[in-house]
Amino acid sequence: MRRIGSFLSTHAWARLTLLLTAPLAWLVLVYVVALAALLLTALWSVDSFTGEISKSLTFANIKEIATESLYRTVTLRTIGVALMVTVIDVVIALPIAFYMGKVASPRARRLLVVAVLTPLWASYLVKAFAWRSLLSEGGLVDWVLNPFGGGSPGYGLTAVVLTQAYIWLPYVILPIFAGMERVPDSLVEAAGDLGASTSTTLRTVVLPLLLPSVIAGSIFSFSLTLGDYISVNIVGGANQMLGNLVFTNVGAANNLPLAAAIALVPIIIMLGYLAAVRRTGALDNL
Amino acid sequence: MTLSPLTRRVLAVLTGLVLVLMYAPLLVVVVNSFNQDPSMTWPPEGFTTKWWVRAFHSDGARDAVLTSVQVALASTAVALLLGTLMAFALQRFSFFGKNTVNLLVILPIALPGIVTGIALNNAFRGILGVQLSIMTVVVAHATFCIVTVFNNVIARLRRMGGNLEEASADLGAGVWTTFRLVTFPQLRSALLAGGLLAFALSFDEIIVTTFTAGSGTTTLPIWILNNLFRPNQAPVVAVVAVMLIVVSIVPIWIAQRIAGDAETVR
Numbered sequence: 116m117r118r119i120g121s122f123l124s125t126h127a128w129a130r131l132t133l134l135l136t137a138p139l140a141w142l143v144l145v146y147v148v149a150l151a152a153l154l155l156t157a158l159w160s161v162d163s164f165t166g167e168i169s170k171s172l173t174f175a176n177i178k179e180i181a182t183e184s185l186y187r188t189v190t191l192r193t194i195g196v197a198l199m200v201t202v203i204d205v206v207i208a209l210p211i212a213f214y215m216g217k218v219a220s221p222r223a224r225r226l227l228v229v230a231v232l233t234p235l236w237a238s239y240l241v242k243a244f245a246w247r248s249l250l251s252e253g254g255l256v257d258w259v260l261n262p263f264g265g266g267s268p269g270y271g272l273t274a275v276v277l278t279q280a281y282i283w284l285p286y287v288i289l290p291i292f293a294g295m296e297r298v299p300d301s302l303v304e305a306a307g308d309l310g311a312s313t314s315t316t317l318r319t320v321v322l323p324l325l326l327p328s329v330i331a332g333s334i335f336s337f338s339l340t341l342g343d344y345i346s347v348n349i350v351g352g353a354n355q356m357l358g359n360l361v362f363t364n365v366g367a368a369n370n371l372p373l374a375a376a377i378a379l380v381p382i383i384i385m386l387g388y389l390a391a392v393r394r395t396g397a398l399d400n401l
Numbered sequence: 402m403t404l405s406p407l408t409r410r411v412l413a414v415l416t417g418l419v420l421v422l423m424y425a426p427l428l429v430v431v432v433n434s435f436n437q438d439p440s441m442t443w444p445p446e447g448f449t450t451k452w453w454v455r456a457f458h459s460d461g462a463r464d465a466v467l468t469s470v471q472v473a474l475a476s477t478a479v480a481l482l483l484g485t486l487m488a489f490a491l492q493r494f495s496f497f498g499k500n501t502v503n504l505l506v507i508l509p510i511a512l513p514g515i516v517t518g519i520a521l522n523n524a525f526r527g528i529l530g531v532q533l534s535i536m537t538v539v540v541a542h543a544t545f546c547i548v549t550v551f552n553n554v555i556a557r558l559r560r561m562g563g564n565l566e567e568a569s570a571d572l573g574a575g576v577w578t579t580f581r582l583v584t585f586p587q588l589r590s591a592l593l594a595g596g597l598l599a600f601a602l603s604f605d606e607i608i609v610t611t612f613t614a615g616s617g618t619t620t621l622p623i624w625i626l627n628n629l630f631r632p633n634q635a636p637v638v639a640v641v642a643v644m645l646i647v648v649s650i651v652p653i654w655i656a657q658r659i660a661g662d663a664e665t666v667r
Binding site: 135381 | 404405408409412413415416419420422423424425426427429430433443444479482483484486487489490493494496502504505506507508509510511512513514515516517519520521522523524527528540543544547570575576577601605607608612621622625626629635638639642645646649650653654
């Protein structure tokens with residue numbers, strides 16, 4: 116043990132190899148290989164008579180997704196929902212995170228962090244189901260809004276946006292709050308001392324420093340919404356998102372190659388998003 | 402920047418309002434667990450504890466909790482080991498392809514669960530020819546849990562710097578002794594926070610689990626999904642949910658007490 120130790124302390128490459136081998140092997144063997152295989156599977160096809168998978172390569176699935184209007188509609192709908200959820204969550208999270216990070220006393224801050232974290236532990240499904248009962252006919256939302264002439268939006272895309280925004284909110288608040296804590300008080304004070312108004316300080320000092328954290332939070336809400344099919348089933352009525360199409364093709368329709376091809380759509384969207392935000396340093400804030 | 406008392410109050414009220422919105426649906430779940438009417442209309446019709454009694458006698462729920470705890474513990478253990486190793490490698494060294502490796506750690510959580518799910522399902526069944534089981538769930542969960550441990554440890558390593566370790570080495574301690582007496586004690590709370598988050602992530606995961614669990618493996622989320630739409634089971638699910646929320650306050654509180662600052666809870 117001691118000999119190994121002294122060898123390691125003089126050979127940096129040996130230390131790096133020892134550290135990197137296991138996690139890198141896991142990620143490559145489990146994840147990269149699986150993704151590559153998925154890409155390959157998307158080029159296979161299913162024999163419509165026997166239901167067997169034919170392993171000769173064809174672009175038929177990709178072509179179908181690129182040309183059929185169903186996939187375009189569902190893709191646009193899914194991106195729309197994911198964008199709405201992300202915008203709602205960021206707009207809500209910014210003032211909360213600002214209050215937690217820069218206004219509240221340390222004691223209140225600790226309590227608030229616990230208060231924001233606790234709902235994370237409540238089951239995702241139970242939260243989705245809670246919204247189902249909230250939005251149901253004669254549910255709490257109806258009960259509160261009916262006296263004012265309003266009412267529940269019912270099950271549909273609005274309900275999906277509300278439910279998803281609710282479920283992923285803590286995931287957006289936490290990175291933004293952590294980013295807010297890293298904004299130095301001295302810079303904020305300096306801006307004030309130099310005559311900047313509160314809104315100027317927020318716009319020109321706080322927000323630019325906060326941007327990577329905001330993007331980090333948005334990656335969570337955007338990606339988590341992009342692949343969701345379960346809350347759509349619970350509160351979405353008859354609407355379908357990309358996840359539903361993948362799920363039906365794996366299960367009921369028994370067309371794994373087509374499902375794999377559809378799954379490429381969110382992969383491409385997310386890789387594009389990650390590539391676009393990479394320069395901002397957001398990926399270090401996840 | 403000096404905030405006017407009015408702005409402070411507005412912010413405080415906004416924060417309070419959002420917390421109310423965050424907790425109202427959970428409160429509805431609590432109320433529904435005591436609601437006599439299993440279809441859960443509002444306002445509730447009467448008080449009953451029969452759902453609680455039934456939940457405590459439900460073998461299905463108990464087995465599902467046990468399965469979920471096993472899966473979460475195993476995948477957290479793997480994630481702790483791999484995430485820590487990876488964090489050391491990326492923080493202490495610079496090498497060719499470092500950015501790609503960094504992206505690789507993030508990818509399983511940045512790509513939607515359905516992608517991870519179908520990719521692993523395809524790899525296990527189609528390529529490796531492995532039967533789906535509790536082991537395949539653990540492998541899948543561990544893969545996306547690595548990033549939570551990695552993030553906590555690497556943030557801690559950045560703040561620690563290398564001075565204490567260098568001092569330890571200068572004073573004659575070997576690699577292992579330095580790790581045991583100097584590095585590890587400083588990492589402990591980051592490991593705890595990352596581990597807790599990994600546990601929570603695994604415990605609540607449904608989408609990847611659906612694709613990687615065999616028919617014999619029922620984790621708690623799968624049990625919930627199976628029972629959610631059964632007329633007389635929905636309130637029992639509500640009971641289980643309430644118990645989980647109550648139990649979850651303990652680890653969060655511990656993490657807060659040990660960490661003392663908010664950074665490590667991410």
